[in-house]
Amino acid sequence: MLITRLLETGSIVPLPKYKNCYLATSSPSDVARVESKTFICTADRREAVNVPKAGVKGQLGNWMSPEDADAAIAERFPGCMKGRTMYVIPFSMGPLDSPYSKIGVQLTDSAYVVCSMRIMTRIGNQVLEKLGSSSSEGYFVKALHSVGWPAEGHPAQRSQWPCDPERTIILHKPEINEIVSYGSGYGGNSLLGKKCFALRIGSSIARREGWLAEHMLILGITDPKGTKRYVAAAFPSACGKTNMAMMRPTLPGYKVECVGDDIVWMRFDQKGQLRAINPEFGFFGVAPGTSRTTNPVAMDTVFENTIFTNVARTSDGGVYWEGMEDPEPGVTITDWLGEPWTPGSTKPAAHPNSRFCTPASQCPMIDPHWESPEGVPIDAILFGGRRPKGVPLVYEAFDWKHAVFIGAAMKSEATAAAEHKGKEIMHDPFAMRPFFGYNFGHYLQHWLSMETAVPNVKLPKVFHVNWFRKDDQGKYMWPGYGENCRVLEWILLRIDNEPGTAVPTPIGNVPTREKFDLEGIQVDFDGLFDVPVDFWKNEIEEIAKFLYDQVDEDLPEEIKEQIDNLLKRLNSQ
Ligand code: GTP
Ligand code: SPV
Ligand code: MN
Numbered sequence: 052m053l054i055t056r057l058l059e060t061g062s063i064v065p066l067p068k069y070k071n072c073y074l075a076t077s078s079p080s081d082v083a084r085v086e087s088k089t090f091i092c093t094a095d096r097r098e099a100v101n102v103p104k105a106g107v108k109g110q111l112g113n114w115m116s117p118e119d120a121d122a123a124i125a126e127r128f129p130g131c132m133k134g135r136t137m138y139v140i141p142f143s144m145g146p147l148d149s150p151y152s153k154i155g156v157q158l159t160d161s162a163y164v165v166c167s168m169r170i171m172t173r174i175g176n177q178v179l180e181k182l183g184s185s186s187s188e189g190y191f192v193k194a195l196h197s198v199g200w201p202a203e204g205h206p207a208q209r210s211q212w213p214c215d216p217e218r219t220i221i222l223h224k225p226e227i228n229e230i231v232s233y234g235s236g237y238g239g240n241s242l243l244g245k246k247c248f249a250l251r252i253g254s255s256i257a258r259r260e261g262w263l264a265e266h267m268l269i270l271g272i273t274d275p276k277g278t279k280r281y282v283a284a285a286f287p288s289a290c291g292k293t294n295m296a297m298m299r300p301t302l303p304g305y306k307v308e309c310v311g312d313d314i315v316w317m318r319f320d321q322k323g324q325l326r327a328i329n330p331e332f333g334f335f336g337v338a339p340g341t342s343r344t345t346n347p348v349a350m351d352t353v354f355e356n357t358i359f360t361n362v363a364r365t366s367d368g369g370v371y372w373e374g375m376e377d378p379e380p381g382v383t384i385t386d387w388l389g390e391p392w393t394p395g396s397t398k399p400a401a402h403p404n405s406r407f408c409t410p411a412s413q414c415p416m417i418d419p420h421w422e423s424p425e426g427v428p429i430d431a432i433l434f435g436g437r438r439p440k441g442v443p444l445v446y447e448a449f450d451w452k453h454a455v456f457i458g459a460a461m462k463s464e465a466t467a468a469a470e471h472k473g474k475e476i477m478h479d480p481f482a483m484r485p486f487f488g489y490n491f492g493h494y495l496q497h498w499l500s501m502e503t504a505v506p507n508v509k510l511p512k513v514f515h516v517n518w519f520r521k522d523d524q525g526k527y528m529w530p531g532y533g534e535n536c537r538v539l540e541w542i543l544l545r546i547d548n549e550p551g552t553a554v555p556t557p558i559g560n561v562p563t564r565e566k567f568d569l570e571g572i573q574v575d576f577d578g579l580f581d582v583p584v585d586f587w588k589n590e591i592e593e594i595a596k597f598l599y600d601q602v603d604e605d606l607p608e609e610i611k612e613q614i615d616n617l618l619k620r621l622n623s624q
Contacts, residue, residue, distance in 0.1 A: 053162045061211045062163055068369035069354040075163055076361055076387050077237055080216040083404045084239040084246065084288075084469045086485045089221040090115040091251065097605075099225070101491040107600045111484055111491045120222045120231070127199060127218055127233045132160040134202025140165060141179050141191075142172040144249050144316075144330035149424035151316055151328050153256070154182055157194040157243050161213075164196060164241050167358055167408050170333040172244040192252055194230040194243035212236060223247060225255035225488050237360075238335060238406065246486055249314045249330045255488035258497050261504065262318035266482045268296035269311045269327050269427065271418045272539055275304030280543060283315050283327055284433035284516075285458070285482040288468030289404070291435070291518060291531075293336040297348035297416065300536030302568065307536065308418035309348075310427055311411070312336065317429060323507035326426035331411065337468070338362045338405045340374040345532050348416055349407075357409040361387045363400035372401035403467035430546050435516040436463030436479060441586035442517040444529055444579045445538045446559035447545055453559070454513030455498045456613035460594045464519070478597050492605020499609050512546055515559065520579060528579055530572060537568050556582040557620035584624045591617050 054073065057063040063073040090113045091099035100112040115123070138159050145152025155172075159165060168174060181187050200213030219234030230247045232240060239246035253264035267283040274280075286292050296312040311329025320326050334352070338359065341349050353359075363371040366383040377394075378384065384400055386392035392400045411417060420427050434457055448454035458481040465471035469485060478484065480491065487494060502510065516538055518531040541562045544552045553560035561580045569576060595614045598606055 053166055057162050057166065063358070064364070066359070066364075066368055066370060068365070068367055069357070071356045072354060072359065073357075074359045074362065074364055074370060076212065076389065078210065078212045078214050078216070079388065081212065081214040081219075081235050081237050082361060082402055083237060083467065084485065085219055085221070085235065086469050087113070088219050089113060089485070090120065090223065091488060092117050092120040092222055092224045093226055097490060099489060100487075101602050101605060104600050104603045109601065110478060111480070111601060112487050115222065117224065120224065123220055123222065124231055124233075127220070128197065131197045131199050131201055131233070135160045136162070138162070138165045140168050140174050141182060142168060142174045142244050143178045143181065144172060144244055144253070145328050146422040146424055147173060147177055147181055149328055149426070151318070151424075151426060152330070153192065153248075153253070154178055154187055154190070155192040155194050155244055155248050157196060159196040159241070161196070161198050161236050161241065163236060163358075167242050167335075168244060170356070170358065170408050170410055171242055171331055171335060173332050192228045192230065192248050194232075194248060196232045196241055196243055197234075198236045198241075199234040221247065223251045223488065225252055228252055228256070242335065245314070245331070245335065249316070250483070250486035251488035253316065253330070253488065254483075254486070254494070257316070258489060258493065262316065263498070263501070265315050265317070266313065266486055267315040267432075268292040268313065269315055269329055269429070270296050270298070271308040271310060271420070271427065272300075272536075272543065273306040273308075274540070274543055280430045280546065281310065281327070281427045282431045282433060282539065282542070283317065283429050284435065286435045287437075287461075287463045287466070287479040287482040287484070289337050289466035290437055290463055290482070293334060293349065294346050294532060295535060297346055297352075297414065298535060299347060299533045300539070301533040301571075302536050302540060305536050305540070308416050309411075309414055310418045310421045317426065319501070319504040319508055320425075321505060323505055323509045325429040325509070325511055327429050328423075328426040329411075329421060333408060333410050334414070335406050335408050338370075338372045338407055339399070339401055339403055341372070341407075342375050345374065348414060352414045353407045353409045355413060357407050359405070359407050361402035361405035362407075363387055363392055372405060373399055373403075429511050431542050432511050432513045433516050433542075434458050434461050434481070434513070435518070436461055436482070437466070437519040438462065438476070438517045439464070439519060439521040441583055441590065442515070442520060443561055443582060444518075444520065445514055445516045445541065446556065446561050447553060448513040448515075448559055449555075451502045451510050451513070452499065452609050453613060455495060456610055456617075457513065457515050457559070458498065459495055459598060459610060490605060492602040492607065495602070495610055496607050499607055512542070514542055522575070522578065528575060530574070534572060541567050557584070557617060557624060558582055558587060584621055588621050591621065
């Protein structure tokens with residue numbers, strides 16, 4: 052078994068406190084996605100990325116010519132797996148019996164990647180059988196991965212986490228549906244079904260085929276009357292998708308069930324209903340911050356059949372991370388770098404981007420339809436991010452074009468999920484900034500075109516949420532987590548067109564106090580929903596500059612109109 056092999060080489064250690072759980076610790080120079088080394092490779096640059104105004108640096112993806120990509124591959128790949136074992140992983144993104152699923156085959160020289168892909172995707176003979184059947188016509192996405200560390204030619208002492216960070220490169224060729232990844236073993240860089248296939252290649256296929264591949268969770272919510280709806284939500288990396296997808300609602304009578312926590316593939320069916328599948332099979336979730344109080348469902352999911360990466364270890368064979376309940380007295384902690392750690396330490400015990408990789412089927416609140424081949428019907432889409440100032444808890448788009456503008460205007464504080472430093476507020480349109488597989492201007496056009504995707508299209512209602520507004524003392528104004536169901540409740544009222552639920556503001560509709568349930572919690576309603584006009588005037592100016600600078604000639608007229616309309620609404624205040 053591959054696990055035995057990983058144990059022998061010291062790449063993972065067992066966690067005897069739990070059932071079939073292991074810990075991998077990576078090289079400190081390979082701990083997150085590397086956006087600067089990730090490229091979309093097409094003959095025509097404008098196909099792959101936005102073309103900014105002269106002198107402006109593009110922020111929405113990197114382009115490389117296929118020739119340069121091939122040269123980069125030729126420089127790195129010959130002999131790069133020498134003496135190691137190469138694994139072949141046929142995998143399916145999406146349930147095998149779903150017409151919306153797609154097949155990939157990943158070659159890799161990392162056993163850790165194989166074990167993780169087995170959790171994150173559906174793999175094995177069943178996939179090969181489907182590939183050989185008439186329904187798939189032998190079509191698959193090619194994914195090649197190497198950690199870039201041949202068995203020979205290196206110091207005798209073998210690295211437990213082989214990688215080649217200096218030469219890491221992640222290449223996507225959407226024109227021929229190929230992915231080539233070199234040098235990194237971590238997450239989105241190496242589990243190629245995830246961001247590389249399901250989002251970058253996926254969004255490019257989706258554009259051609261008329262559907263959407265997005266960085267979104269999917270949850271089902273049943274109200275006290277028994278009506279069930281599904282909601283998809285796009286938040287940037289490390290901004291709360293997994294937590295929301297597994298939310299335990301605090302309001303009585305509500306039930307939330309989880310369909311997916313990171314990626315959605317969705318399309319309008321012939322009746323005009325938006326339907327979504329989760330192409331993944333597991334959760335690759337952020338560990339720090341996960342606890343019995345914040346995300347009890349995750350805590351009930353991850354202590355079986357799970358690979359943890361870069362969390363801390365306890366002397367009784369368990370794991371530990373920031374935010375988790377303290378271990379029992381007498382139990383000591385070893386940090387992710389292998390050093391002794393105590394609560395007074397200045398460095399974190401677990402890396403901030405440390406993760407659990409766990410089967411979705413183990414989630415106690417997994418939705419009964421999470422593998423439904425036709426997907427689940429989506430009635431609302433949420434956009435959101437970490438916005439300490441100015442952005443209300445929730446507001447609703449006036450219509451579809453406004454909704455697309457809200458997605459385009461998304462911003463969020465940088466997190467540890469990528470190589471960014473500090474906490475600057477970055478643009479992250481649609482939570483897709485690192486994941487666009489094609490020109491963002493064309494992406495906007497594609498989203499706008501959904502308004503007429505099919506006759507009788509039933510457009511979902513679209514909202515923007517912000518769990519992360521802070522008061523003047525720098526404290527979160529909203530309790531978040533399970534309390535976020537109060538926002539969902541209001542969203543359900545909006546879907547049902549309940550009268551008296553919303554008032555317009557320049558940026559969108561916000562809840563009325565009467566129809567927003569705050570019973571049992573102490574929060575500053577006015578502060579949470581305040582729309583400061585001066586803040587928004589600056590904000591829209593900055594967003595307009597960003598969009599015009601970045602997208603330039605490919606910025607759709609409809610988006611320009613949205614900018615002008617918002618400015619007018621703000622100026623008439
Ligand atoms: P990726 O897997 O990187 O795409 O991240 P994600 O969007 O799934 O984020 P996740 O749910 O893992 O949350 C990231 C961090 O945000 C964790 O440390 C959470 O504890 C914290 N978080 C999530 N939801 C909330 C919330 O409602 N309020 C606050 N204050 N923090 C939250
Ligand atoms: C993210 O960064 O959005 C993740 C983790 O979900 S990774 O798979 O590394 O992209
Ligand atoms: Mn993600």
